[in-house]
Amino acid sequence: MEAIKSFFTTMYHNKQAFIGMLILFFFLLQAVIGPLIVPLNMGTDFLNRYQGPSLQHPLGTDYVGNDLFQQIVHGTRSVLFIGLLASLFTVILGFALGALAGFAGGIVDKIISMVIQILISVPIFPIQLIIAVIFPVRNVLMLAVVLAVLSWAWLARNVRATILSLKEREFVLVCRIMGLPKRHIIFKEILPNVMSYLASTFVLNTNSAIATSVGLMLLGMAPYEPTHWSIMLNNAAAQANSGMNTAGIFNMMVPTAAFVLLQMSLIFFANGLDEALNPRLRASYKVRKKKNQNTAVGMNQEGGVSHANGQ
Amino acid sequence: MSDPGNSRDPIVTLHDLEMNFYKSRGLLKRPLAMNALHHINLTIHKGEIIVVVGESGCGKTTLANVIAGLLKPTGGTYEFKGHEIRSMSREQKNDYHNSIQMIQQDSYAALNPMRTMIKSLGDPMLLKKFADKSNLYEKVREILGTVDLTPADNFINKYPHQLSGGQRQRILIARALSMNPELILADEPVSMIDVSLRVSILNLLARLNQERNIAVLYITHDLATARYVGKSGRIVVMYLGQVVETGNVQGVLANPRHPYLQALLSAVPIPDPSLSRKRKKLTLTGADLPSISNMPSGCRFHTRCRYCKEICKEEPPKPVSRGSSMVACHRVDELPEFELFTGEKKHA
Amino acid sequence: MPMDNNALAQTQSEEPDSIVQIRDLCVDFFLPNGVLRAVNHVNLDLPAGKITGLVGESGSGKTTLTSAVLRTVSNPGKITNGEILFEGKDIVSLPEKEVRQYKWRDASMVFQAAQNSLNPSMTIQEQFIETYLAHKKDTPTKQIIAQADKLLRAVRLDSERILKSYPHEMSGGMKQRVMIAFAQLLEPKILFLDEPTTALDVITQDYIFQILDALHEAKQMTMVLSTHDIAVVANICDYMAVMYGGKIMEMGDIYEMFEQPKHPYTRMLINAVPSLIGEMKERTAIPGTPPDLMKEIKGCVFADRCPLCYEKCRQCEPETRTVSKGHTVACHRAGKEVR
Numbered sequence: 001m002e003a004i005k006s007f008f009t010t011m012y013h014n015k016q017a018f019i020g021m022l023i024l025f026f027f028l029l030q031a032v033i034g035p036l037i038v039p040l041n042m043g044t045d046f047l048n049r050y051q052g053p054s055l056q057h058p059l060g061t062d063y064v065g066n067d068l069f070q071q072i073v074h075g076t077r078s079v080l081f082i083g084l085l086a087s088l089f090t091v092i093l094g095f096a097l098g099a100l101a102g103f104a105g106g107i108v109d110k111i112i113s114m115v116i117q118i119l120i121s122v123p124i125f126p127i128q129l130i131i132a133v134i135f136p137v138r139n140v141l142m143l144a145v146v147l148a149v150l151s152w153a154w155l156a157r158n159v160r161a162t163i164l165s166l167k168e169r170e171f172v173l174v175c176r177i178m179g180l181p182k183r184h185i186i187f188k189e190i191l192p193n194v195m196s197y198l199a200s201t202f203v204l205n206t207n208s209a210i211a212t213s214v215g216l217m218l219l220g221m222a223p224y225e226p227t228h229w230s231i232m233l234n235n236a237a238a239q240a241n242s243g244m245n246t247a248g249i250f251n252m253m254v255p256t257a258a259f260v261l262l263q264m265s266l267i268f269f270a271n272g273l274d275e276a277l278n279p280r281l282r283a284s285y286k287v288r289k290k291k292n293q294n295t296a297v298g299m300n301q302e303g304g305v306s307h308a309n310g311q
Numbered sequence: 312m313s314d315p316g317n318s319r320d321p322i323v324t325l326h327d328l329e330m331n332f333y334k335s336r337g338l339l340k341r342p343l344a345m346n347a348l349h350h351i352n353l354t355i356h357k358g359e360i361i362v363v364v365g366e367s368g369c370g371k372t373t374l375a376n377v378i379a380g381l382l383k384p385t386g387g388t389y390e391f392k393g394h395e396i397r398s399m400s401r402e403q404k405n406d407y408h409n410s411i412q413m414i415q416q417d418s419y420a421a422l423n424p425m426r427t428m429i430k431s432l433g434d435p436m437l438l439k440k441f442a443d444k445s446n447l448y449e450k451v452r453e454i455l456g457t458v459d460l461t462p463a464d465n466f467i468n469k470y471p472h473q474l475s476g477g478q479r480q481r482i483l484i485a486r487a488l489s490m491n492p493e494l495i496l497a498d499e500p501v502s503m504i505d506v507s508l509r510v511s512i513l514n515l516l517a518r519l520n521q522e523r524n525i526a527v528l529y530i531t532h533d534l535a536t537a538r539y540v541g542k543s544g545r546i547v548v549m550y551l552g553q554v555v556e557t558g559n560v561q562g563v564l565a566n567p568r569h570p571y572l573q574a575l576l577s578a579v580p581i582p583d584p585s586l587s588r589k590r591k592k593l594t595l596t597g598a599d600l601p602s603i604s605n606m607p608s609g610c611r612f613h614t615r616c617r618y619c620k621e622i623c624k625e626e627p628p629k630p631v632s633r634g635s636s637m638v639a640c641h642r643v644d645e646l647p648e649f650e651l652f653t654g655e656k657k658h659a
Numbered sequence: 660m661p662m663d664n665n666a667l668a669q670t671q672s673e674e675p676d677s678i679v680q681i682r683d684l685c686v687d688f689f690l691p692n693g694v695l696r697a698v699n700h701v702n703l704d705l706p707a708g709k710i711t712g713l714v715g716e717s718g719s720g721k722t723t724l725t726s727a728v729l730r731t732v733s734n735p736g737k738i739t740n741g742e743i744l745f746e747g748k749d750i751v752s753l754p755e756k757e758v759r760q761y762k763w764r765d766a767s768m769v770f771q772a773a774q775n776s777l778n779p780s781m782t783i784q785e786q787f788i789e790t791y792l793a794h795k796k797d798t799p800t801k802q803i804i805a806q807a808d809k810l811l812r813a814v815r816l817d818s819e820r821i822l823k824s825y826p827h828e829m830s831g832g833m834k835q836r837v838m839i840a841f842a843q844l845l846e847p848k849i850l851f852l853d854e855p856t857t858a859l860d861v862i863t864q865d866y867i868f869q870i871l872d873a874l875h876e877a878k879q880m881t882m883v884l885s886t887h888d889i890a891v892v893a894n895i896c897d898y899m900a901v902m903y904g905g906k907i908m909e910m911g912d913i914y915e916m917f918e919q920p921k922h923p924y925t926r927m928l929i930n931a932v933p934s935l936i937g938e939m940k941e942r943t944a945i946p947g948t949p950p951d952l953m954k955e956i957k958g959c960v961f962a963d964r965c966p967l968c969y970e971k972c973r974q975c976e977p978e979t980r981t982v983s984k985g986h987t988v989a990c991h992r993a994g995k996e997v998r
Contacts, residue, residue: 170421171431176434177379178490179408186435192425279425279470366860475948505716506887507931511944532861535890537943539933564935578865580890580933584913587894592869600830651936653728 010276017272023265031080034073061251068232068254075229079210079262082140082147086209089148090155090200095194097152098159102167103186112156119153125215130218143216143221147209148165155201166190196277203270207263214259229255315500318627322392322410322494322526323355323378329386330373330552334604345604347373351387355494358524360517360544362537362560364575368600370552371530375496377415378528401530409439412487418479422471428482429467436489450489458485458515477508494526495519501536534579538564540596548572551603551611558636567648568638570616573649589652610641618642677704678849678881679728684751686723686732686740693953697723697736699905699960702979705883706847710875712892712913713885714928715902718949721885724902725851729766730758730884746848752958764794767842769835771854776838777826783807783837785823787844794845810840813877814870832863836870843874849881856891868895889932893917898985901925904950904960907979911986921982921993924961959991 061067101112124216128146137143166172168188175185214230233255330348347370355361355378363371376382377389380396389396391407399407415421420558422431436442442450448467455463458481471479480500487495497516501509513536520527529540537546541560548569550554556569567573574595581587597616601607607614613623622641630639640646697720705711715721726732728743730750743750745765753761770776778786787807788800804822806905811818814836826834835855842850852871856864872895876881884896892899893913900910903925909922920926927945947964950956958973959965965972971991979989 097519170415171423173379173381174413174415174421174486175435176381177408177411177413178439180407180435180438184434184438188430189423189426193423279472366862460807477948505949506889507716507928507945509944510931510933510942511946513933514941514944534861535933535935538935539939542939575861576935578861579886579935580865580894581867581919582890582893582929582934582935583937584893584896584917586936587890600860 007276011272014272014275016268017275020265020268020270020272023261024269027080027262027265029077030073031076034076038070040070040074040075068251071232072229072254072258075232075258078140078228079213079230080206082143082213083210084204085140085144086147086213087202087205089144090152090205091207093148093196094152094155095159095198098156099163099191099194100245102158102160102163109160113160116153116157116160119150120157124150125212128212128216129219130186137216143213144209146216151205151208155205158197158201162194162197163190166193196274199277200274203266203273207266210259210263228260233259289301313541320392321354322357323353324390324393325351325353325378325387326390327352328377328384328389330370330377331385343604346606347552347603348377348384350556351599352545353554355528357493357526358520359526360520360529360541361527361547362531362541362544363547363549364531364537365549366532366575366600368551368603369549371549372498373552375413375528375530378494379411379496380407388512391507397523403552409490410493411489411496412492412494413496413498414480414483414487414500416501416502418476418483420473421483422479424471427468427470428474429633431471432482432486432489433561435486439490440489441489454485454489456486456539457519460485476504477512479510480504481515484512484519488519492525494528496530498530499532499642500529502531502533508537516540517522517542534576535565548575551601551606553611554630554637554639555612556638556640557630558634562635566634568633568636568643568646568649569612570618570646571612571638574615575589576649577651586652591650591652604611610639618646668923676707678707678746679703679705680744681705681724681728682744684724684727684743685739686720686727687737687739689735689737690953695952697905697952698727699952700740701905701907702899703907703910705881706898707881708879709897710882710884710895711898712896713883713898713900713902714887714889714892715885716887716949718952719902720905721902722853724767725853725883725885729762729768729851730766731762748797751780760794763790763842763847764845765847766849766851767830767847768851769838769842769855771857777834779826781827782823782868788911789843790841791844806844807840810843811837813838813843813874815866816840818886825852832859832867835859835863835867839867839870839874843880847880849883852882852884854886855884857886857888864891871895889928890934901928904956905952906960906989907987908961908990909986909988911983911988915983915986920992921986922961923965923967923992959989961990 011021068075097112097116101109101116127150131146131149135142135146172185174190175189217228217230218234233252236251236255328348328351329346332345332347333342333343334345337524351374352361353361353374363374365371373382377384383397391399391403391410393591396402396407405659429448429451432454433442435445436450437444437447445483451467452463455461460466460478460481466474466478466482471482474482483500483585484495495516497624500516516527516529517540519525527540527544531537531540538560544560546560546563546573547554548563550571552623556563556567556572563572564576567576577591581590596617596619601614607624609625610616610623610628616623620642626641628639628641630637633642633643681701681703684698684701685696688695688697699720701720701724703724713721713724723732723736725740728745728750730753732738738751741751745761750758750761753757777783780790784804784807788803789807791798791803807822808818811821816833816836821829821833821837826837829837839855855871856867859867868891871882874880882900884892886892898911898915899913899916901908901916902923903924909916909920909925916925917929920929924945927943931942931944945964950960950963958971958975959977962968962972967996969992977989977991979987980993981987
């Protein structure tokens, strides 16, 4: 409870992260209950094509006269779902393999490190394309697996390196001197120090997973969802002749803005997450709060404490 | 080099201990051996204070790591209470892990940044059954009281970064004490603390030594604090992985015999302007330590020694007894008497 | 005998031979959770041609003070008050262009972490030449190398080898000596040394101080040595200034400071350091912790840790007064015995 409270306190004080969190929350809300509230009407209404924002169409209409706001709302779910799912798979894979390499060492470490090296040095996107061709992607789950299976290498590499350096840190050495059991050292001492990294990586990975999924979708390697933002963007761009048709520019801008907003909020949120999960970084806000409330008491206490200990 | 007059129980006995590190030089070349400790003979008895002095790179921290069990010696024997370390029973191993504790230099790195003090201190006590859930807080408070962190409730739920360097150092001592140790290895425990607070930590260590009969191995490069902590204890002077001089602190510092120790002594700044300007100047032929991967032949100190002769370059000296100390120098009897100051001798 | 500001200024003007005069200087750091006053209304004269030791615990503001004199206070720090007179001209209000001329040419600095101050991808010779040309254009390379050679010899280095080496090929002590030579490249009038030997071994430290002492003898250069190690100051300095909580507590001749320290903090500091010689008496640490400079402190900054503290110390801030020639102290109870 205390931890959750201090998490939100820190988030609240970090304005950037707070804004990111709010936007992200809004997107999540949109993904979960948006389609229930906003109806989707995908017909053809050429009379109303390329309309600007109005009360009836808050974000205007596209090249066949469909409401863009409706499409954005309905597209949120698949965009976020693919991103989060792929990122989750990536983090699980990367963390598991990185931790295994870091803790086990020896031949296990050598093999995993070699695989990591190969994955890092080859371009991933073409391989993802090939995989998508060989194993046709039929649903979102498959897409997430395709996205995750090749992109865990950096994460695993960093997790492994972090664990290797933590293993040599003094506070772990002390546990070894005391002869504390291995499970304590791994789960209580080392892994908590990796968690804040994992959390912010998870959020940032969502970002790159969304970007890659867009690529795959545009090339037709993933199931076609007309309301997915990337498909919207693709269609709008095709119809607007890449901007030659000036009326279509606004149509292009709407999904683009949605992407930018989402990715920005993810990055902001990830930055704040790092701070919120690290007791050292989140400290300063607590101090300020206390100081504002009762400076005198705080000062006396501190003085008393330090006085006693120095003698 | 055990003190013959000392019949107390030995906790740690090192005999001809060797420690080599190997550095890989690629696939085809043989790994490079670097000798960090060479022929170390040392016995630590119950309740004793031993100070280990030397420059960085002399192997003093490696020695502490070997004694703590973090490094496995590559040669010689290491006995804990008479049992060879490699062939101890489960029970003896447990006793070993409890009996020897370490206090590190960097108190911030020595505490898990994600864990509060009650967890850092309490978990080991629970795991090693020094406390159970019902009396954990009570025991932690008691131990914090021992190291003068009172009132304990102000520290129990703090994270390491919320404490000052001096307070963290006391936490480290508290953590070591919680295991009921017989020997505390203190590796430069005050070098990162403000000068104004250093002696309070040193006084605490001395008090624990006296009140609880805990042996202390104090590792430092600072001869002034070595003298302060050591008082009636023993001193071990190390140079490039070897012991060059050992004996009781007062005797060795008042009458240093090895040229290295003499140079070290004359380099220590003295907090008294009039005395420190009468100091004799440093007398080494080179200020820099030779590389550990390219160890000098013969006496390892010969490259910097102004008394160096042919024999020093060829043959490693054997430690010989002079007065109350043991000295490893070929020319120990030929050296001129050491004076810290020019003019009249102001030595206490 | 409290003195007003006028009288203070008078006593200070009696000493004409100060190269740097710091007047009422404040340096603030604007942090996300408040303003930290690292240097708090400091008045200090640095005697010309002498070595002054600036002693203080970490966080006492000594590094900030030196960087203020060098005009290298960087964000979020800012000089918010006062002036720094270097040979009569105010450094604080100096335009950026002239600051560049002032730095290194008039005043230079040797940092604590020498390895970070040298460019790892250039040889020492290249770095010497580059720095020299940045300040004095159109100097023939030969002349610069000759100068560098002379300086490196002065710090007892094998200059021919060193000039062609990269920083990673040298030990910490060698790098620090290169930095000392480097700092003198443009023959500055004042040299600041910030914890120059903290990361080094005793023997190397002593060697470096011998070199500094010899350099000082040869050129009568003004040096300011900031350190937390009072023993080092006793070894080499002519004057000592004690800093605490962003303020100068006491300043005076080194012998007088050690024999008759007036400020309780100075006394306790001297008393807290074990010595290699003399009787083995129990030393006592200064109880408590340094003040939180984010908070407004009423009265004396040292009051919380001072054994002589009484009501007046908590209520009004002690003014700096002169106890003897060149010896100033800021304490209500200066000279009282510490028990």
